[in-house]
Amino acid sequence: MLEFYEPQPDFGTPQSDSETLVTLTIDGISVTVPEGTSVMRAASEGGVKIPRLCATDSLKSFGSCRICLVEIEGRRGFPASCTTTVTEGMEVRTQSSEIGKLRRNVMELYISDHPLDCLTCPTNGDCELQDTAGEVGLRAVRYGFEGENHLVAEKDESNPYFTFDPSKCILCSRCVRACEEVQGTFALTIDGRGFDSKVSAGQAESFMESECVSCGACVDACPTATLTEKSIIELGKPEHSVVTTCAYCGVGCSFKAEMKGNEVVRMTPYKDGKANEGHACVKGRFAFGYTTHKDRITKPMIRESIDDPWREVSWDEAVSYTAERFKAIQAKYGRISIGAISSSRCTNEEVYLVQKMVRTGFGNNNIDTCARVCHSPTGFGLKTTLGESAGTQTFASVEKADVVIVMGANPTEAHPVFASRLKRRLREGAKLIVIDPRQIELVRSPHIVADYHLPVRPGTNVTVLNALAHVIVNEGLQAHDYIAERCETADFEKWVQFIADERHSPEHTEQFSGVPAADLRAAARLYATGGNGAIFYGLGVTEHSQGSTAVMGIANLAMLTGNLGRDGVGVNPLRGQNNVQGSCDMGSFPHELPGYRHVSNVATRQLFEREWGVTLDSEPGLRIPNMFDAAIDGDFKGLYCQGEDIAQSDPNTHHVEAALKAIECLVVQDIFLNETAKFAHVFLPGATFLEKDGTFTNAERRISRVRKTMPPLSGKADWEGTMALANALGCNMHYNHPSEIMDEIAKLTPTFSGVSYKKLDELGSIQWPCNDHTPAGTPIMHVDEFVRGKGFFAITEYVPTEERANRKFPLLLTTGRILSQYNVGAQTRRTSNSQWHAEDTLEIHPHDAEERGINHGDWVGIQSRVGQTVLHADVTSRVKPGVVYTTFHHPVSGANVITTDNSDWATNCPEYKVTAVQISKVTAPSSWQARQKSFDTQQLQLLEKARH
């Protein structure tokens, strides 16, 4: 979808969702629009543009600029078309000599305090003020610049990505309203009165010092050059654009990559993107510079041992070398001695190819994906209870929710564009229950206060979920008819006996969870009786020894209250990475083929065997933790790791490093020499999302196109690298374009059978299942019945984790993310986002800090049963006493040196969220950090030798 650059269409005011239609005439043209539509929007839809400055269709009409005046038959004066709604039979005139005069006069006043530097202005040719001056026919300004004006107002260039130039501001308030209505941060205001009025960030602070989250909504909304991307100032206006999908979190925002040649000038959120509807966050909007960062490695490299310098080689040599070493390893140690790990950052087509290569080229099922360490319990839990391993809703569905539970998720940091939607709904009056050990932003933020915050002790989620269900059952608040009609009766009755037991009462579970019984009871009543109830959850649910149990507990709650199968309700896993859903869909787990079909299923295997021309293994392969154990045991010797940094992201770093060192041939395909690549023998250069075609599937099951904006820097997209390796191993893979891979996926996977690139281009995006029954996709799942038929209430017994606090390790560490950084930080650390978060810190409650003599900013040692690391202390009451918290975005932090290899009972998803630790004041980094620094230096020197 390559297009010459054009600003995205703007209808002036938001769309009305009324189903009642109204017909009117505008300049003699008959227009029919939904009731509640503004005259301005009706005119736009009828092909008539009314000049405007303060109106834009992402914001409610404001009526301040007085440019959009019109005449309406039978009405006196000149009403503003943005604030006047249509009525049946209305006759509107948008042009007359009087209107023209009024508009020119107003425009003249604006321009009398605006610099006339259009030719050198960064938004020359892309400025609504300039356009509007032209539209109203302004030819002269009578007032001159002699009087008082704002032309020398000082610029604020504090934000790394955009500049605020108040000399160009026309005080339309679009930026202020965008910050409020679209983003929900309320960081901007109009300060002062009359002539002194000005846009102000925070408490008259710079943008960088204020609470601005740099989402870019104000920049998008600005009709002048007041708020302008620095990349536009530096590089100029783009000349073409490509619509693609963001490669950060699981929201899957659609963007226009605006280009000059092969250079990205700007990423603008795409209004027609269903996941984001024109909004973005600081990562997707601005943090794309890593694509061309100097650290990118663009040539394949090989070496015999990790102590050798790297040697740059051709793709052919690297691929042949890898194939020979893998074959030799299999000949010596056996067919199952090698495997692969694929990545949720890669496209559906790429992860599909990796699992196909493993099953057909390696001849085993040793394929796993990074979803193992995040949402594998979601797959297990939702498949068991509802019948499908996926979230049930659209993001837009939250606009119909009345009660929202956010559990173990921090949307304002990790899924910010969804958080903005959610905050909008909460401001409209929806109720909020937060279940989280920390006081996340949603608990209390501008115009939002959670009705209940249940500050659960890490490791006890299941007790809270069981207690919520217990209250609903024992107080008779369940949806009797829904359950009778839609759920397994015998299993439900068995479950009721289980959950009604006193051991699940809030008064009993309070001793484990720390959640006050009265709050829990009130929250249960609210969720059960408050109307449409929607649950959103994240890794704070899944990354526990009972992650799968908790997911089943969530599904139980939703079924119990009839909150599945329609708009405004549902069970919504917020996926951490961009393509977690897709990588799971594509058969990246060792026990199942694409479409979640077990490898032991003969009919499924035969289907793939016919297509692929091989005999497939009927036994599950190794999961990631099994691979590490087998490597240390000497049974697993070859690993192909695409787009995943297991040395940084997986738990118990000592264990992971020991495993990587034991592997004889470690192949890493990545865009940078990441922590894992420092243990590798072959490096295959990866491609960013801007360098390839494909699809991502977001947390809504929405399949969206990724479109190439520039050629891959290494000469090959990741799918091409995998294909070359597969063919060197003796496979027969010949795809000319990822669309052909998707055609194969559709042919073999019933839930994808209606998906094609052609249809994706036509519809924009598709939520699977998409097949003959649902040719346009499935926005809401389980509408009439559950995918498994009847819903299954799973027994969810609480089993305490073995990772317990004691006198030696009295505090519980839990981990999470921050807005500006993403996962292991490989991308965002190589952008200006690091200005917001240059290092990971340890959050500790003032009480725990004081007991240990720790002050804010002190170096503190964090000692767990498996390791130690050192971070700066952030003394804060965001965490409660007994709980400490850190992020894991920087390798040197060693957050996973201290996390253990405890894991979920059903899926082996690591228990990142519970580690017993002791904290003490220290003066130097840990011994691991010292070793890491030395190893890092050595490996970078070995890399330099390859480059020179």
Added chain:
Amino acid sequence: MSASKIERLVKMVNQISLNMSSNGPADFVAMQVSEHLEKFWSPPMKNLISEHIADQNIGLSPISLKAVIELAAIQKAK
């Protein structure tokens, strides 16, 4: 076979059994556990744990032991 290797597997089976323990009578739970192992474990893991069913000292809980015996039977029947 290293001791730690079998210890790891025993720990895993016991964890699965404990989490399924309220699903029903012991025989029913043991069957569910063996199905889980069959469905998700790789052959070397299944074989190794199955080889140790006669070893009373490896620490399998009663339900886990039942499950592993069933798993061994499934493996043998293949």
